[in-house]
Amino acid sequence: MGIYLPIAEISVNVFVLLAMGAAVGFLSGMFGVGGGFLITPLLIFYNIPPAIAVATGANQVIASSFSGALSHVKRGTLDFKLGGVLLAGGIVGSTGGIFVFGFLRRLGQLDLFISLLYVVLLGTVGGLMLVESVNALRATRSGAAPVLKKSGQHNWIHRLPLKMRFRASKLFVSVIPVLGLGAGIGFLSSIMGVGGGFIMVPALIYLLKVPTNVVIGTSLFQIIFTSAYTTLVHATTNQTVDVMLAFLLMAGGVAGAQYGAKAGQRLRGEQLRALLALLVLAVAIRLAIDLFVTPPNRYSLTGVDLG
Template sequence: MQIYLPIAEISINAFLLLGIGGVVGMLSGMFGVGGGFLITPLLFFIGIPPAVAVATGVNQVVASSVSGVLAHLRRKTVDLRMGTVLLVGGIFGSALGIWVFSQMRSLGQIDLFVQLSYVVFLGAIGFLMLQEALRALLRTRRADAPPRRLHQHLWVHKLPLKMKFRTSGLYISVIPPVLVGISVGFLAAIMGVGGGFIMVPAMIYLLGMPTKVVVGTSLFQIIFVAAFTTVMHASNTYSVDILLALFLIIGGVIGAQIGTTLGLRLKAEQLRILLALLVLLVSGKIALDLLLTPAELYSISIDGRW
């Protein structure tokens, strides 16, 4: 069943979109990630223009994060004060990212810019994740291995403008959380991701937050930053395709239920290794597409539209 996507300006099979949403939802449920860094490259691969894929992919992040936050609020595992500080930085970073996105689009380089961003960030993150997962797997096989300390007093704990975060049990400067928020907001605007794959490690290893409150706090911030990014893209770059987002969300909701069940059957270290390999695979595919000669050497653009 072919449907016409008005913003992307292409016809595509509706079941293919449902399948992509379902696969990403399954992976999200299995690995515990928002899936934005997976769904956007997959949209590249089926012919969706990168600018539309980025702006529309954020909708998937909003939808999946809302249900997650509600569950964490019931368990009281959301640090609202920390989430608000991260949100302040995230809004600023998102606005900056939208401006850069608009500039690159006006120069006609947005497709290349987005794809290069994915190659660099996904390649680096995937390598670090794989390295950490392999180390964790080796530690679990060594009974005499000393337990690893996650919370250490580093230079970030000596910065000024300190604030007490009771839910996290921290008394630290607001500067590192704001910088983390800015980075995630910028990536949300440029790459169409929630940024959880960067924020969660930063909150654990850099800020020293307890793992039990990290996920809920991260999702709380992601909801508002992703929603803000979607509105900004819709009003400034006109790249949000609502019909595309609808099919992806429907597929994602169904896939997440399957992924959650599958995820319970694998160990945490195995899941992290599989996720790292998946991230590296996606990064490699985008890099390969950039290096190979495209089927169509030229494209027509009118006022930044395809």
């Protein structure tokens, strides 16, 4: 069944979009990530203009992270104070990102920049995760106890000034890296249409040493607001949010997410991380191929006033 998207101004198949949303929702529920890093490239492969794919992706991420954050609130695994500081940084980063987004779009380099960011970030995060999880899998197989870093260990981040106490996370840390991390994620969120969970989660665990059980809830909390802000700003400055498209993706996504979460409970943590790493790497490789392979057509048309 075809449907005409009012903002993207093209006809698409409803079932393809619902299935896309459900598949990504399933994976995001399984791995505890927002799924924006999958939805935006998928939409671009499906010929949705990148500017609309990014803004609509951000809108879709709100639905899945809101749904996920609700269950963390219920379980008490959400640090509102840490989330709030991350968010303050996020708003600043996001504003900067929107500005860069509009600038690159006028230059005609937006698509390239989005693809490059995806390839570099997904490639790095996917590669690191794969190495880490394969090591963990080997360690458990050989019977050795996994080596965990003690929470008392400090790195350079913990020597920075302006310290603040985050009770729910049992953390006493400078606000500078927290604000910086939030700003970085906000910047990526507005340019890539992602929530940034796949960077936020490892950064909170490995850099700030936040207890793992609080990490996902807090990351989701901050993602809701960063993507909500990104959606708002894209809607007002670029008019690139397509609610029809976003709604179809969300509807598929929230259903898929709940089933995915259940499926995820049957797998062990390091198995999950290895699978997620492979998925992330696959997306990165697919996008990289497009950058290096001779395009079927070297010419492209864009409007002057709109994308």
